[in-house]
Amino acid sequence: MATHRMITRSRKLTWASLASEIRVMILKAIADQKNPGWASLASVCKEWQYYLERANFSKIKLRVSCLDDFERIVSPQKRALVHHICLNIELPRYSSGCCSKRRSPPEKERFFFRDGIWKLFSILSTWGPADNLALEINAYSSSDRVHWFRNIYLSSDNTEDDEGAISDASRTGILRHDPRHGWMNGQQVRAPPRSAVERLFQPIPSFSKSLPQVTVVTCLIIRRQLRRYLPPSSIADLFTSLDRLEYISWEPWVPQHYQYQLTKQDLLFFALRMYNALRTLNKLVIFEDSPEFYYPFPARPLSLPLGPYHDFGEWRAVVFASKSQDLQHLPLNPLLDPSEWLAAIFASKSQDLQHLAISFMIDAGNFLRYCRPTWSWSRLQSLALTSQFLQDGLENRKKIEVLLRQAGDLVQKMPKMHTFVLWNGGRGHACAFIYRVDRDRASITWRGTWHLELSPAVVKSWQPAAEKLPISELQVKHECIREVVRSHGDAIYYLQLPCQVIEPASLWQIRRE
Template sequence: MRIVPIINRNGESLSNSAMAGWDDLPAELRSLVLSFAIAAAQKRPKAHHLSSYAAVCKEWQHVVEPVNFGSLKLTASDLTDFDALVVGPRRRWLKYVWFRVELPKYPKKKSHTPETEEEQDENDRVFSHKIASLFEVLSTWPEEDSSGIELELSARSPSDTQALAGAAGLTEDGESRYFDSHLDFAFLDTGWFGSHGLVEVYVVTKLSILRRCWRNLEPRAILTIVSSLPRLREVRYEPFQQFDDGSQEIIDMDRARELPFWPSTLQRISFFEHFDPINEETESNEEDDDFEDEDGSEQGDINETEPRTCIALAMSFARRSIQLEELAVSFMIDARHFFQPFFEARLPASKPELPFWSSLRWLTLTSSAIHYDEEADRLDAVFLAAGRAAKRMPQLRVMELYNVCKHSAGVFRYMVTEGISGTPSIGWEGTWQYDMGERVKRVWGEVAWANVSKALVVRPEEVMKYEGMFKFIHNNLATRELVLHWVSSTELLGKKEPLPVPRLSLR
């Protein structure tokens, strides 16, 4: 083994009697040590306090602080320190804020009891005050102080438990502390102090409300938030499906009515309606000979049923998508309703009556027609309508139409590979065989010529064993990064299972 002496930055060799200091190490070695220390702190944050590394020396501070202030987890009690500490260049480093609204505590014996009207009113007041306080702080930041912050909002009481969130918290009478309560703003009840309503915040460009937000938010509360973010470009929303049809219908109709009033600055929208609970330990449908699906519309098993979708909401998303670059809506609407004008029986005589998507690049939708028990003709009809619509999407680079349930999954994909010489292709991946009709291939061939002036490649179908809903989404959807937020992906797959490399990356 060859012994190489340590050389300081002046090119001088350090003898054994001279102790090498930090400044004496080569720049490459110092950078390597710092990278290792930061990576260890991020991997085990409870064992390593990254903030303390910034106090070692000026060089460490300059490297550690951009990482340390890159993402912050805050509650209302942190806002004073946040306002005092995140100043100057630290504002430019901040990219992600998770703001957790802490609702009042309640006795354990009430964990299965619906909230009283007084409790709901108090939750609304707390929610209103804390969100308004955050916006007050961020509103003082000039637009030039930040390149854009992603704001994640969540709400829960310290008394809430994940075990009782969703369907697991329902009583035999169908009552729940979570499902029956929807947070809304209550500015009339917040007194004379502070702002009346939400002030505008210019530094937030992305808003996320993910599955780790256990409490429901009223659609008009979300409208209030997005309306106070003038530079908002992206919204991600991952609510849980309501347990009963009536509640779901009311919420969906409210969403349909309010979506047209969302900011015109939006370029990307992603909605994913979670099912709860999800049993990923399933066998493939080939081995499950006893499984019968007598009626896809019956609400027996929440994981195997046709989702409760809203036609009005689908039409509202379709209208909104004309202004977008990227859209993904999973389980909340059906692609058949989104493409309703493009089914043969509904095609108008004149093209001006049809929508035109001048900017849409990515589109991902679900449809309950994509099911192993459906006739191939019904799938063809959906993919034909989608192809006719795609002719009016000149910027389209990927469209995925998919469905996943307890026993099966499948996805139809049109994709133009990245780069100048991008190749357009269509294909099918699923847990059952689907023979794509010639008319489907022909209409998508016309899309390829119209949009990228190249011949379409029809890829061989891929039939696979089913390993669960979220494994299929993460392994088989090219638009996974649009469909699910990375935070939710990490939560669903577990920290020990790394996220698969995405086929496509959002820009």
């Protein structure tokens, strides 16, 4: 009896035999992992090129030295693939020793900054209008992280905890042992000298001439990792040169200045220019950071030079020249606290916006006080503000109640409002009052490390907003935060604010610095 051997042939598995959904998943995984040489895989076939080129060109990180080849690499046919450009301007290393009191001249840094911005704007000025092109600008010196500031981030896009990030943090902690510069076994035990802090925040002088007009950029991002002091005139030049901006995310540092009021006057001039220039803006997010949030040491006043716009007559003339009648009522008193001027201007600008978040730069009380009874907010959908009064203590309770009732009355004039946030946070404390419209119902929530009972008067002031919805009952919630709050970054993280008040990568940095 013959024995027959059964030989079966398995069908050879090929790329084409895979379902299209599986092929897309594989290509997406390749693009997400970004292993060395992944971009070259786009040359395998047209299908791979379609997916991998889109991922490769979606966000482009540039140094100034890359700009000479930028137009060749991003041909007119590939411009539509670019959605985010990040320009990292590497400033020169310090010309003197890190510990020397002698600083590098700011003119040298201005050349690098001005040259980089000018080159990129010249290139982008030739691009036609496109949808959703974001421009992110950063500037730093590799010397910034030497010795005294070992814990800061100069350029990082991390947004969440992962094993790699934790491992990196542990490794750098081991390297942070430098008693001479205030570091003992990974802990900062001594404040940096004034000269070191001044160098980190030293100013970059203004642009010497107007920048080219750019219509392709609709989003501008300047994150807190850019610590150099940009004069308001430079910020205003950036804003006015990008004449189709719809979204600005700006994270300046508090001007560290012994004549702080005059520096704020410069900021006022910037705000007035912004008001007149940004006619296309829909969303504005401002987060003002400060070294005071980080160092458990006595504050040291710094000595940055005055900006170019400290002539009171000049910015007074700008107010009168404004076409907006909403600005004409402002008291033209140069001795008035400039933060009130800023609050008045941002309050007026809020009428044109869909989303507005301003953290720490102005106080919510001033903002609400300058909202005029005759105004209406037909477009505003979300508003987030901070107030120094939102801290535990009997002396603050009545002020908080007045603030919440004023806000409730104001929201009645905002028919599209779905999110209102009033918050505050820092080392050891965090709290937020949150108004939310979720589908067909409304709620008000107090969330924080300390309890505040929302009085019947406060609830009543927010009730009319709920009465316009199918389910008219206003939900009232109280939620407690039990975690340890080490910084204002932790406060934002644990408050789980329903709208953006800071860039995710910046929040990641703050919680580690």
